[in-house]
Amino acid sequence: MYELPSGAEIQAIITTLKSSAAYYLPEIYLSALFLVLILVDLIFRPKKHHLLSITSLVGLAGSLWFIWQQHTMAGQEIFFGMYVIDEFAIFFKYFFVLSGILTVFLSMSSDELNNRASGVGEYYVLVVGMVIGMVMMASSTDLVMIFVSMELVSFSAYVLTGYLKREQRSTEASLKYLVYGAVSSGLMIYGFSILYGLTGETNISEISSVLIARGYDPVTFMIASIMILTGIGYKVGAVPFHFWSPDVYEGAPIPVTALLSVASKAAGFALLIRFFYVAVPHGTEAVAFTPGSEWLMLLMILSVASMIYGNVVALWQKNVKRLLAYSSIAHAGYILLGIIVMDELGTQATLFYMLSYLFMNFGAFLVAVIIANKTGSENIEDYRGLGRRMPLTGAAMTVFLISLVGLPPTVGFIGKLMIFSALLAKGSVFVWLALIGILTSVISLYYYMLIPLNMYLRESKQPLPDTIKTGLLPRLVTACLMLLTLYFGIFFTPLSDLAHFAVTLFGNQLY
Numbered sequence: 001m002y003e004l005p006s007g008a009e010i011q012a013i014i015t016t017l018k019s020s021a022a023y024y025l026p027e028i029y030l031s032a033l034f035l036v037l038i039l040v041d042l043i044f045r046p047k048k049h050h051l052l053s054i055t056s057l058v059g060l061a062g063s064l065w066f067i068w069q070q071h072t073m074a075g076q077e078i079f080f081g082m083y084v085i086d087e088f089a090i091f092f093k094y095f096f097v098l099s100g101i102l103t104v105f106l107s108m109s110s111d112e113l114n115n116r117a118s119g120v121g122e123y124y125v126l127v128v129g130m131v132i133g134m135v136m137m138a139s140s141t142d143l144v145m146i147f148v149s150m151e152l153v154s155f156s157a158y159v160l161t162g163y164l165k166r167e168q169r170s171t172e173a174s175l176k177y178l179v180y181g182a183v184s185s186g187l188m189i190y191g192f193s194i195l196y197g198l199t200g201e202t203n204i205s206e207i208s209s210v211l212i213a214r215g216y217d218p219v220t221f222m223i224a225s226i227m228i229l230t231g232i233g234y235k236v237g238a239v240p241f242h243f244w245s246p247d248v249y250e251g252a253p254i255p256v257t258a259l260l261s262v263a264s265k266a267a268g269f270a271l272l273i274r275f276f277y278v279a280v281p282h283g284t285e286a287v288a289f290t291p292g293s294e295w296l297m298l299l300m301i302l303s304v305a306s307m308i309y310g311n312v313v314a315l316w317q318k319n320v321k322r323l324l325a326y327s328s329i330a331h332a333g334y335i336l337l338g339i340i341v342m343d344e345l346g347t348q349a350t351l352f353y354m355l356s357y358l359f360m361n362f363g364a365f366l367v368a369v370i371i372a373n374k375t376g377s378e379n380i381e382d383y384r385g386l387g388r389r390m391p392l393t394g395a396a397m398t399v400f401l402i403s404l405v406g407l408p409p410t411v412g413f414i415g416k417l418m419i420f421s422a423l424l425a426k427g428s429v430f431v432w433l434a435l436i437g438i439l440t441s442v443i444s445l446y447y448y449m450l451i452p453l454n455m456y457l458r459e460s461k462q463p464l465p466d467t468i469k470t471g472l473l474p475r476l477v478t479a480c481l482m483l484l485t486l487y488f489g490i491f492f493t494p495l496s497d498l499a500h501f502a503v504t505l506f507g508n509q510l511y
Helices: 007-021 025-044 050-073 087-109 120-139 143-161 168-199 204-214 218-236 245-251 254-279 294-314 320-341 344-375 391-405 411-426 428-457 472-490 493-510
Strands: 076-078 083-085
Touching (some): 025 050, 025 120, 050 087, 050 120, 083 087, 087 120, 087 344, 087 493, 120 143, 120 254, 143 168, 143 218, 168 204, 168 218, 168 245, 218 254, 218 294, 245 254, 294 320, 294 428, 320 344, 320 411, 320 428, 344 391, 344 411, 344 472, 344 493, 411 472, 411 493
Antiparallel strands (some): 076 083
16 A cells, blocks of 8 residues: 655655755756746747847856856766766757757848747747757656656757748648657657566666666567667657658758757767667676677668668758758768767767767758848759859858768868777778768768859859848858868867767766
């Protein structure tokens, strides 16, 4: 018979919650920002984005200070072990807040958002809500907390995708995203329930300990792992869980597409690394799913399929956002290569690659925003002749695309070099994975360079002014992202050290 907790037990719970709250300040601050944006929208009823966008920028930038304070708290488990503060989580918190800031900059530059006369307030509220969910995903170490944080990200993303509700492609994309998301979430939570049934635990560290100590049925565990991998694979957009990506990327506003392609994907990979490196037992012959075993082979298949499918299908795309969607699928495959290595060097390469992807992909989408503002089109054919008329925009787009291919002297080259080096250092069995990665990168050169080809070597079929002017803010952000892409391609040590520091302090749990 169930017994109510005693007064002493209740007091102990309250004390634990109070002490945990002191380590939860970035999330509390972002939640307060979420409420402030709602109040600003209700009180001032802004007709334009300026007040809300500036409030969002200042608020998100302020959260960086609270995240910085967590460096002194690394290694703490809070809320009864459901949440952890470590350098791995802090790394991704910086990543997600920076992604949110860049999304706001893109939104401020986007005419498709700024020209709306209504529905201004909820847009930035949902962007901040999505950032909160991703920040929570990075630190969650409990199945319940993982699911709650993932759903917070998903619900915000569903609404943001359909934000342009008067456009058919936007509402269609939102509906497809919702349907695919509901199915993947259902499969994942069912996998969680099987895992709980096997162990009686929801904490991922405890799950690993129980599985090693008690043993388990390999078939049941494999089914649970595949279901969980389905939910995470949907979030990262890897084949065969990618079906939502092209339509959602095309239908969503361009800033939302950028946020989904970079931050949402990174949140999925953060969860994948933590879950499969910590919860899935490895390093013992008594356990299935050891390194080089069934689940690792499954990740290899997903990686190869994503690289080949994403790059090959992108060859036929005429819409810039759909092209970048298939490119995003391919990059999910490259990032999986680093995770497959399953050691410190591979994880460091994975984190570095995601940082490089942040700069070059947000930059590419910002250029797409600028060109869409001036031409009203996302078609690659309409990029003809823009290189001479928009010099900074054309040069920046070329740099970002070269970086996405993985050519020097850009940060994308260093990212792929680190991934392939980690594979080769692991032994001959991984050489063929590196070879496939290199060959598919060569394929990507064709469709990426098609855009600069149109911008510089082909003339527009429509009359265009000799000079097309863009706003000061878009030019400044574009120039900064371009310079960072080039700078870190030459002086990459700061980013490499940041990734190494995050992995080293998390390494005792990972390896």
